[in-house]
Amino acid sequence: xxxxxxxxxxxxxxxxxxxxxxxxxxxxxxxxxxxxxxxxxxxxxxxxxxxxxxxxxxxxxxxxxxxxxxxxxxxxxxxxxxxxxxxxxxxxxxxxxxxxxxxxxxxxxxxxxxxxxxxxxxxxxxxxxxxxxxxxxxxxxxxxxxxxxxxxxxxxxxxxxxxxxxxxxxxxxxxxxxxxxxxxxxxxxxxxxxxxxxxxxxxxxxxxxxxxxxxxxxxxxxxxxxxxxxxxxxxxxxxxxxxxxxxxxxxxxxxxxxxxxxxxxxxxxxxxxxxxxxxxxxxxxxxxxxxxxxxxxxxxxxxxxxxxxxxxxxxxxxxxxxxxxxxxxxxx
Amino acid sequence: xxxxxxxxxxxxxxxxxxxxxxxxxxxxxxxxxxxxxxxxxxxxxxxxxxxxxxxxxxxxxxxxxxxxxxxxxxxxxxxxxxxxxxxxxxxxxxxxxxxxxxxxxxxxxxxxxxxxxxxxxxxxxxxxxxxxxxxxxxxxxxxxxxxxxxxxxxxxxxxxxxxxxxxxxxxxxxxxxxxxxxxxxxxxxxxxxxxxxxxxxxxxx
Numbered sequence: 001x002x003x004x005x006x007x008x009x010x011x012x013x014x015x016x017x018x019x020x021x022x023x024x025x026x027x028x029x030x031x032x033x034x035x036x037x038x039x040x041x042x043x044x045x046x047x048x049x050x051x052x053x054x055x056x057x058x059x060x061x062x063x064x065x066x067x068x069x070x071x072x073x074x075x076x077x078x079x080x081x082x083x084x085x086x087x088x089x090x091x092x093x094x095x096x097x098x099x100x101x102x103x104x105x106x107x108x109x110x111x112x113x114x115x116x117x118x119x120x121x122x123x124x125x126x127x128x129x130x131x132x133x134x135x136x137x138x139x140x141x142x143x144x145x146x147x148x149x150x151x152x153x154x155x156x157x158x159x160x161x162x163x164x165x166x167x168x169x170x171x172x173x174x175x176x177x178x179x180x181x182x183x184x185x186x187x188x189x190x191x192x193x194x195x196x197x198x199x200x201x202x203x204x205x206x207x208x209x210x211x212x213x214x215x216x217x218x219x220x221x222x223x224x225x226x227x228x229x230x231x232x233x234x235x236x237x238x239x240x241x242x243x244x245x246x247x248x249x250x251x252x253x254x255x256x257x258x259x260x261x262x263x264x265x266x267x268x269x270x271x272x273x274x275x276x277x278x279x280x281x282x283x284x285x286x287x288x289x290x291x292x293x294x295x296x297x298x299x300x301x302x303x304x305x306x307x308x309x310x311x312x313x314x315x316x317x318x319x320x321x322x323x324x325x326x327x328x329x330x331x332x
Numbered sequence: 333x334x335x336x337x338x339x340x341x342x343x344x345x346x347x348x349x350x351x352x353x354x355x356x357x358x359x360x361x362x363x364x365x366x367x368x369x370x371x372x373x374x375x376x377x378x379x380x381x382x383x384x385x386x387x388x389x390x391x392x393x394x395x396x397x398x399x400x401x402x403x404x405x406x407x408x409x410x411x412x413x414x415x416x417x418x419x420x421x422x423x424x425x426x427x428x429x430x431x432x433x434x435x436x437x438x439x440x441x442x443x444x445x446x447x448x449x450x451x452x453x454x455x456x457x458x459x460x461x462x463x464x465x466x467x468x469x470x471x472x473x474x475x476x477x478x479x480x481x482x483x484x485x486x487x488x489x490x491x492x493x494x495x496x497x498x499x500x501x502x503x504x505x506x507x508x509x510x511x512x513x514x515x516x517x518x519x520x521x522x523x524x525x526x527x528x529x530x531x532x533x534x535x536x537x
Contacts, residue, residue, distance in 0.1 A: 085406040085418070113415060113453060117406065120422050124399045124429060 001197040001204060001302065008199035012056045012078055019063060023328050026067055031075075031090040035083060037063040038073040038094040048166045048175045049073065049095035050102045052159070053088060054111055055080040057198070058219060060329035061155055061298040062105075067327025070163040071104070072097075075118075079198045079301075080205075080220050082110035088118035092127060100128035100172035104158055104179050106151025107135035130176035134158045136186040136309065138247040139216025139225045150218050153261045153298040154186030157311040157321075160330070164323035178320070185317060187248045189240045190307035192217035192263065193230065196300050215239055219263070219300045233270065237277040240308045248312060252286025257311045257321055259293040265304040268295060274306060291321055297329070335478060336433040339390050339397045345533055346387060346401065350380040352532035353525070360528075363521040367503065367514065372413060372521050379405040379414050395429030398422075412454070413522050416463070419453045420446035437478035443487075444471040460505035461498045461515070463522035469494040470530065481535060488534040491527045495519050 005011055013034060020027045020037070028040045043049060052062045053075035062074045073095035075083035092101050101122065103115045112133065119129040135146060136154030162179035170178070192214045195204035205221040208214060213236070216224030225243070250256065258278060260271045271294050282289055290313055298307070313321065325332050353360075353376050360373035382404040390397040402421035405414055423446040428434050434442075447467040451457060456464050473490035477483045503515040 085415070086403060089403070116453070117415065117419065117422065120426070121399060121403060124395070124422075124425060 001195075003197065003199060003302075005199055008202070011199040012076065015056065015059075016063070016076065026328060027063070030094055031087060033087065035076050035087045036073060036091045036094055037066050037076065038091070039066055039068075043072060043095055043097035045097050046099055047097055047169055048099045048102055048172050049092075049097055050104050050159070050162055050166055050175070050179075051075070051088070051091045051095050052104050052155075053077070053083045053091060053115075054106055054108070055082060055220075057196075057301045058299055060296070060327075061153075064329040065156070065159045065327055067325065067330075069167050069323060069325030069332070070159050070327055070330065079200065082108065082114050085114045085117045085121070088115055089121050092118060092122045092129065093125075096122075096127045099169075100130070102162065102166070102172065102175050102179060103129055103131040104155075104162060105133060106155055107133040107147075107149060108151065128172055130172055132158070132162075132176055132179040132183055134183045134186070136183065136188040137190070137216075137218065138187050138243055139189050140218060140222065143247055150222065152188045152190060152219055153259055153307045153309045154183065154188050154311070156259060156261075156293070156297045156330075157186050157257065157309070158182045160325060161317055161320045163325060164320035167323065178316075182311070182317065185312045186309055187244045188259075188307050188309040189215070189243045190217055190219065190224070190263065190305060191215050191236055191240060192221075192224070192300075192303055192305040194265065194302075194304040195221060196264065196303040213305070216243070217305070219298070219303075221300075233273045234277045237274045237308070238281075241278060241281055244308065244310050248310065250282070250285060250287045250310070250312070253288075254286075255288045255290050255313045255318060256282070257290050257292060257313060258282070259297060259307075259309040259311070261293075261298055261307045261309065262296045263303040263305040263307065264296070264299040265302050266306050271295065271306060274308070278308065290318055291332075335437070336435050337394075337480070338433055339392050339394055341480075342394065342397055343387050343390060346383060348532040349529045350384050352528050353377055353380045356525070356528045360521055360525055363519065363524055366518060367521065372525065375414055376525060379407070379417070382407045392432045393429065394431055394434050395425045395427070398425035398428065413463070413525070416450045416454055419450050420467070423449035435478065436480055436483060437476075439483055440471050440474040440477065443467055443474065447471060454505070456505045461501055461503045461520050461523075462505050463520070463526050465498060466491045466494045466520075466523040466526045470526075484530065484534040488527070488530040491523070491530050495523055495527060498523070 049072040057079040073091040075087035075091040077083035134151035135149035141148040161182035165178040357373035364372035469490040470487040473486040
């Protein structure tokens with residue numbers, strides 16, 4: 001795989017430097033190692049702060065969503081590896097504005113351990129924290145073992161909805177409850193067509209044949225539910241739709257937001273081909289789509305493939321989804 | 333004889349532990365290489381040095397001092413053992429926050445609570461042949477003791493007996509579990525690391 005980079009060891013730091021140089025009105029890099037991105041304007045006094053983070057390689061997740069009506073700070077690790085406890089603690093301190101901090105992150109073992117530790121450390125410094133993990137990938141574990149599911153693109157909805165709730169100056173327990181409700185309302189499934197290369201590793205994370213696809217593969221190349229020959233867009237969309245609907249049945253009158261997300265290399269054209277099919281299918285079921293998102297929202301560097309996320313809405317979630325937000329990757 | 337310990341006491345004890353870990357790095361690396369990835373000694377020494385750098389600045393609040401140690405320790409990334417030890421330290425930090433003196437008689441329950449917090453974080457259980465077993469043995473042996481040299485002697489003896497008890501058993505947790513058969517007859521590296529620490533605390537040794 002060809003990559004545009006300098007030293008692999010400098011990949012993350014140079015990326016963060018560029019991000020902040022390009023958008024100085026949004027982001028600032030802080031912490032002794034520069035591995036924390038916080039809002040350039042500083043914390044909003046009296047607002048519950050939302051802190052997230054995880055490994056690099058998923059832009060705009062996680063750092064990109066630091067912004068108004070979204071999240072307040074991020075701790076960022078090396079490509080596909082969890083940020084350290086101290087970086088998460090640093091992010092918590094940077095974001096705290098007197099009303100406590102919600103830790104909102106994807107359900108991965110390393111992240112859980114480090115965010116939990118950092119939360120405990122912050123509590124020792126009299127910063128109140130709550131923690132919500134997003135576990136939306138239906139292919140990673142059965143519904144009965146939802147707690148084991150990985151967090152993928154559903155994180156974008158969790159950021160948006162919890163961010164809007166925090167913007168209403170709601171207290172920490174309410175923001176946390178809303179974040180949990182948003183996380184519970186999301187279901188995602190992915191399909192990978194090609195692998196991706198972690199710069200420090202120098203070779204593809206996994207092998208996949210030229211004419212193969214893998215349904216349900218995770219964003220770090222974790223095994224999916226089925227590998228087989230590449231099918232036409234409608235057939236891929238149908239298979240993914242079926243997996244989501246089996247997990248979260250939708251009926252006439254239901255409202256959902258739909259995210260058709262590129263894993264990196266797949267172009268918007270192909271995402272719209274998939275969206276066309278999904279929109280037709282949901283319309284046929286009498287399900288109303290609210291504010292669909294189509295584009296690169298949660299990636300695995302240059303992996304080809306896409307993910308499909310449904311976020312089932314009630315009145316409260318729909319209003320929060322439509323509330324204003326502003327970061328370079330999402331503006332409402 | 334004093335019945336309580338302070339941050340100063342902690343500073344002295346940590347200094348002895350750090351020197352002992354420094355001297356044991358090669359031994360621990362070697363042990364770990366047989367069952368794990370062979371970096372236990374290196375990562376413990378890295379963590380210990382980070383704690384050493386904090387020693388002069390530790391606050392008088394024993395809880396906050398323990399927090400500083402945990403934070404310094406977690407600077408060493410990539411080691412589950414390090415994160416676990418920091419988890420244990422954090423548990424003790426929470427229990428002693430706001431106090432400049434802590435009764436020696438609390439040590440046993442502080443160790444017990446730390447062991448529980450570590451088990452919860454790692455998903456490990458007693459009987460898995462890990463440092464948790466050795467800590468639990470130390471907790472049981474120190475119950476009811478309130479005198480520092482008796483505490484250290486009892487803990488060190490208990491950890492030694494724990495090593496003996498588990499030597500012939502297979503590991504059931506962590507990377508060593510993959511090599512469960514190979515682990516029979518060998519000491520768990522994490523337990524041995526704890527043994528070196530209790531040795532450092534036990535003056536008679």
